[in-house]
Amino acid sequence: MAKLFAVRVTSLALVVVLSSVGSSGLWHAAAVPDVQAAIQTNEVAPGPDVVEIVTEVTGALPQTADPQDPPGSIRLPRPTSLPLNGPRKVALQAGHWLTREAPPELGRILQQTGTSWDGVTEVDVNLDIAGRVAALLAEKGIQVEVLPTTIPPGYLADVFIALHADGDGTGATSGFKAARSTRRTPFEERLMALVIGEYAAATELDYDQFGISRGMLGYYAMAWSRIRYATSPFTPSMILEMGYLSNDRDRHLMVDEPDLVAGAIATGILRFLEEHPRSRLFGQDLVLPPAPPRQPFPFPVPPPLVG
Numbered sequence: 001m002a003k004l005f006a007v008r009v010t011s012l013a014l015v016v017v018l019s020s021v022g023s024s025g026l027w028h029a030a031a032v033p034d035v036q037a038a039i040q041t042n043e044v045a046p047g048p049d050v051v052e053i054v055t056e057v058t059g060a061l062p063q064t065a066d067p068q069d070p071p072g073s074i075r076l077p078r079p080t081s082l083p084l085n086g087p088r089k090v091a092l093q094a095g096h097w098l099t100r101e102a103p104p105e106l107g108r109i110l111q112q113t114g115t116s117w118d119g120v121t122e123v124d125v126n127l128d129i130a131g132r133v134a135a136l137l138a139e140k141g142i143q144v145e146v147l148p149t150t151i152p153p154g155y156l157a158d159v160f161i162a163l164h165a166d167g168d169g170t171g172a173t174s175g176f177k178a179a180r181s182t183r184r185t186p187f188e189e190r191l192m193a194l195v196i197g198e199y200a201a202a203t204e205l206d207y208d209q210f211g212i213s214r215g216m217l218g219y220y221a222m223a224w225s226r227i228r229y230a231t232s233p234f235t236p237s238m239i240l241e242m243g244y245l246s247n248d249r250d251r252h253l254m255v256d257e258p259d260l261v262a263g264a265i266a267t268g269i270l271r272f273l274e275e276h277p278r279s280r281l282f283g284q285d286l287v288l289p290p291a292p293p294r295q296p297f298p299f300p301v302p303p304p305l306v307g
């Protein structure tokens with residue numbers, strides 16, 4: 001099954017890369033403020049990919065035609081590729097899975113192969129838990145995909161969660177973390193709150209809100225305006241660092257009690273889906289504010305809602 005996902009995702013990426021060659025000049029000419037701001041952050045070399053992702057995500061160039069939109073904002077038309085009354089769709093990304101098959105554009109990410117401790121490798125844990133969450137959701141009639149490092153460009157789903165585990169090199173640190181990105185759908189704070197609440201209750205691990213890194217907040221798979229291989233800004237997306245593989249207690253949970261860990265994540269997702277029918281997630285355009293100037297790190301992280 002693992003191979004099947006990989007093949008499908010790889011070939012999709014290839015099709016998009018090939019189809020972009022003829023149109024790149026056009027998109028350069030039509031660059032929008034959001035993308036210009038993303039380029040100015042210098043986190044990714046500017047190129048046709050950066051601008052083109054906007055059109056892949058939305059099917060049309062962003063418009064600010066509505067006079068009520070704030071100045072400088074961009075309006076992304078609501079997605080129509082998933083029927084509003086269709087089965088729900090959830091993606092679990094198994095962090096670091098099949099990174100060796102990822103495209104060269106992912107740059108630094110290709111060097112990030114994950115942590116390991118005491119013979120346990122992060123990617124194996126991520127993949128195992130992702131598969132268990134997927135099985136629990138599939139039982140409820142939900143369409144589930146386990147995704148590798150390479151996310152299909154503009155990936156649209158009702159929920160996306162990237163699963164990772166930490167390591168501190170000493171064994172001292174324990175706890176789990178979660179993050180979402182900015183300039184995306186407004187529903188991600190609630191998704192995070194529900195997953196954090198269920199995860200904390202089931203695992204009894206501490207939630208480490210001060211350990212959240214810049215890498216988590218800017219996680220490439222959520223950075224749709226600068227990375228091609230990211231989820232649509234309409235896809236409620238988050239990253240979950242499930243615990244420290246280097247810590248005995250955390251590792252025991254992830255390795256010896258994976259069903260408890262997976263069950264907590266699945267319950268959080270199910271609660272979110274119940275609260276958020278697809279008509280709510282995809283029923284309206286997304287109006288995003290202008291990109292803020294690049295902020296020094298650490299920038300303030302609001303405390304999570306728990307519920």
Ligand SMILES: [Zn+2]
Nearest residue numbers: 095114164165
């Ligand atoms: Zn990781």
